[in-house]
Amino acid sequence: MLRVENLHAYYGKSHILQGVSLFIGEGEIVSLLGRNGVGRSTTITAIMGQVAHTGSIVFRGEDIGGLEAHQIAQRGIGYVPENRNIFPTLTTRQNLLLGEKKPGQTGRWSMADLFELFPLLRERADFPGGVLSGGEQQLLAICRTLMGDPDLIMIDEPTEGLAPQLVEQVGRLLQEIADRGVSILLVEQKLTIALKISKRVYVMGHGKIVWDGTPQELRADPQIRREWLEV
DSSP: OEEEEEEEEEHHHHHHHHEHHHHHEEOOOEEEEETSSSSSHHHHHHTTSSOOOOEEETTTTEEEEEEEEHHHHHEEEEEEOTTOOOOTTTTTHHHHHOOOOTTTTOOOHHHHHHHHHHHHHHHHHSSBGGGOOHHHHHHHHHHHTTTTTSOOOOOOOTTTTTOHHHHHHHHHHHHHHEEEEHHEEEEOOOHHHHHOSSHHHHEEETTTTEEEEOOOHTTOOOHHHHHHTOO
8 A cells, every 4th residue: 555665854964764665555554663763753744745855655556755745645645643733722523524535525434433433522522622631632633634534544653641541542443443444554652552453563763664573573572672662
């Protein structure tokens, strides 16, 4: 579905991504792991057309490397940034409606469907987004992206700062997304949830992919975890 090869990106004179290559198949959850500052977020913002880059980014057979972010979204890639970017003065319901690719058009996800999965959001449907808790805002940000019916969704640190109960809810939502045939590229700091739900994982270090394999292989490799993941 998505193939990235030899991706390079810069911030000013800083060479952030140094030849990143990765692949995501249909319906896969793939996690991109690594310590803060190694280029994980830059990788997904480059894929989304928000950072100047060189290299190849092919989605469903089309090179999308030179497209604008809105054009990439229209082709079926959703993106949930770490800061969530909800509209604080709009209600939960209005935030969700803004996520629709075409008003009134329903794909794999409807608002009623998402409210059924998360009654908490239904209870907050007419509350301004700005009064929701951090965890509720995270669920809203993911659900708003799903309203656009993406084939691939990239999510940056969805469990950051969340209580354990909400971490479990986010994990359940990610699994539900994959079960409906949507691929996921997950940037995540918590190894527990990433290894629990992912089919494959990539480990980044110094702007490069330094290891890739299955969660089972990563669990069995303490040297890789010590060198590239543990603080």
